[in-house]
Amino acid sequence: MLISRYERMIARRYLLPGRSEAFIAVVAGFSLVAVMLGVAALIVVMSVMNGFRAELFDKITGLNGHAVVQGYGGQLRDWRQVVADAKATPGVTDATPLIEQPLFASFNGRVEFAQVRGMRIEDIRANPALKGKEVLGSLASLQSGGEQVAIGSRLAESLGATIGSSISIINPSGATTPFGTMFRTVQYKVAAIFEVGVYDFDKIFVIMPLEDAQTLLLLGDGVSMVEIDTKDADKVGPILAPLVDKVGSKGQITDWRMMNRELFEALSVDRIVSFTILSIILVVASFNIVSSLIMLVRSKTRDIAVLRTMGASRAALMRIFITVGTAIGAVGVAAGGVLGFLFITFRAQVVQFIGLVTGQEIWNPQMRFLTELPARTDPFETIGICVMALLFCFLATLYPAWKAASTDPVQVLRYE
Known part of the structure; x- marks a missing residue:
């Protein structure tokens, strides 16, 4: 929308009301702050939601792959052929045999899952x-047959174990005797303690060489599954479709969407709901802009009448008041963007400060899966938020601008 020089001059003067119009300036200031907070809140929340999903996805697929071929009955004997078939499938980047089994770990009388x-x-x-x-410690120190393991940091805390500690891994499915099944207990030395950043993983995982796991679980040369990574996690279904027929007699293919469907669906719903609720802040800010402009129009009725008598058109008056309202919104959007990025940059310090003030643990890893608050800003999404906020502000200016353009100078100046 192009405006003339005198229209810009008048709009600039209306943006800085005089002493008699201080209340209008206060209302306009509230409108600016509301737009700023709305934009900042949307940018922060959407960035955190994006970061949460991305970090969780990276951690989960980093350990579990994009898909797994699980052997029937928990065993995959011909796993070498499965690995070869998987690697030969277009779009597959890696195939890794592994054994995974829920057991118990014990140290100094403490027993943990x-x-x-x-x-x-x-x-x-x-x-x-x-x-x-x-x-x-170091994962490089793990050696096959060395009876060494690496454990998650939270599991180490629960057990009270550290580097060099000898923990016992208890397998309930041990040897069968005339007196029943005897638990199989093997001691391992802790060679490394790791922290992947997902609380549930750090709480339970024990990593050991494949041969040691086969011995512990009495699997011989078998494994329990083959983990598969692909070029595109979102297209894992079509990529692995040719592999289904090849391994169908040996095991079942399960991709990351099947394994974590409820979690990621909940995140998607939460993201949409958060965006919708926080957008209401921008709607409220738009109503504030409407209120401040209506008051400005009423206080400038005489000025508007004079401008009309001097030849100003209705369109010119509409452009003036649209410019005033949109300028307030633009400043609020810019300030909101700066505030949002500052919050994201120093989010860890903000969370700590809120925790100190309230006396509560704001980010509990046991509830949030991740050990720290993540954030990942999408530039296109941020631009969309700013454009949406500016659009709301622009729409909020139309009615007051139309009222100003509809002012009848004859009625206003009749008694002047």
């Missing part, structure tokens, strides 16, 4: 979810 995972040494060292995540 543990998810024992057996992996080849080279796969342990190359796994992106584990690589560089050691808190103590």
Whole structure:
């Protein structure tokens, strides 16, 4: 919308009301602050939701892959052929044999539930979810047959174990005797303590070499599943479709969407609901802009009448008041963007400050899955939020601008 020089001058003067119009300035200030808070809240919440989903997805698929081929009965004997077929499938980047079994871990009389995972040494060292995540010790020290394991940091805290501690892994499915099934208990030395960043994983995972896991679970040369990574996680179904017929007699393919469907669906619904609720703040800010402009129009009725008699058109008056309202909204949007990015940048400090003030733990890893508050800003989404806010502000100016343009100068100046 192009405006002339005198229209810009008048709009600029109306943006800075005099002393007699201080109340109008206060209302306009409230409108600006409301727009700022609405934009900042939307940017922060959507960035946190995006970061939460992305971090959770990276952590889950980093340990579990984009899909797994699970053997029938919990065992996959011909796993080498499955790995070869998977790697030969277009779109598959890697296939990793592994053993995963829920067991128990014990140390100094403490017993905790543990998810024992057996992996080849080279796969342990190359796994992106584990690589560089050691808190103590090193994954490189794990050796096949060395009776060594790596455990999650939360599990280490629960057991009271540290580097060099000898923990016992208890397998309830042990040898069968005339007196019943005897638990199989094997001691392992803790060689590394890791923290992947997902509370549930750090609380239960015990990583050991594949051969040691086979010995512990009496699997011989078998594994329980083959983990598969693809080029595009969102297209995992079509990519693995040719593999279904090849491995159908050996095991069942389950992708990440099937394994975590409820979690990611809940995140999607929460994201939509949060966006809708927080958008109401922008609607309220728009009503504030309507109120401030209506009061401005009423206080400038005489000025409007004079401008009309001097030749100002109705369209010119509409442009003036639309410019005033949109300028308030634009400043609020810009300030909201700055405030939102500051909050995202210093989110850890903000969470700590709120926790100190309220005396409550704002980010509880046991409830939030992740150990720290994530954030990932989508530039296109941020631009969309700003455009939406500006659109609301623009629409809010139309009615007051139309009222100003509809002012009859004859009626206003009749008694002047």
